[in-house]
Amino acid sequence: MGILNVTPDSFSDGGRFKGVDAALRHAEQMLVEGARIIDVGGESTRPGARSVSVNEELDRVLPVVEAIKAKLDVAVSVDTSQPEVAETAIALGIDLINDVRALAREGMAELVVTNDMPVCLMHMQGQPATMQAAPSYGSVVEDVCNFLDDRAKRLEQMGLASSRIILDPGFGFGKRLEDNLHLLAELRRIEQLGFPILVGLSRKSMLGQLTGRQVAERLAGSVAAATISVLHGASILRVHDVAETVDAIKIANAIIRME
Secondary structure (H helix, E strand, C coil): CCECCCCCCCCCHHHHHHHHHHHHHHHHHHHHHCEEEEEEEECCEEEEECCCHHHHHHHHHHHHHHHHHHHHEEEEEEEEEHHHHHHHHCCCCCCCEEECCCCCCCEEEEHHHHHHCCCEEEECCCCCCCCCCCCCCCCHHHHHHHHHHHHHHHHHHHHHHHHHHHEEEECCCCCCCCHHHHHCCCCCCHCCCCCCEEEEECHHHHHHHHHHHHHHHHHHHHHHHHHHHHHHHCCEECECCCCHHHHHHHHHHHHHHHH
16 A cells, blocks of 8 residues: 655655645556555644644545546545545545544444445544653553454444455554554454454654654665564555565565465
């Protein structure tokens, strides 16, 4: 899953792909490099990020989605928690809703079920503006598993097939370094819930904490984290650096096939 942020303030590439033409060129490049999903986001969810209005998010996301669907043969995901954005994007033919709030906002769960829409449910403690203030867990792995299992079961009870559900432990979303490391080390525990796992570790602050590298210097750490994620059961990797990650996945998968 290649990341396409059409925002001015995302932590890694804010402002780089705001226009439709620039966004489309980047999506095309990620497709050439091996991306199978392009994840379009119009609201930054980095720690401390400000919220944006529905209309602002619509203006950022929808022209890009429309252009990609018209010109590229690739699955498109929309990273949104807003029902209005999701509904309009679904009408444009997107393939996945990627919601960092796990369909918590009113109407989102019903919208997904009514449209039989594949969805990624992410765990987040708190909200982006405050989530890193003082995150705390009894057992981070069990807390995350219980939350995701509960959200997935609710969707199944509402009528969405289990095959339409993906889970994301939410690395960096209301979690300390040690919480993130526990989740990565025990990713198989989340896999036991019976759903594909999406992992987003690309360029994140935990990699900076471990390596001392700034955001633009975290390629090696990102690829290492992606490789570990695949070896621990991840099915989808949400990344900025597609070509390098694809190479790493090929090697990891060769090892997995030998097991």
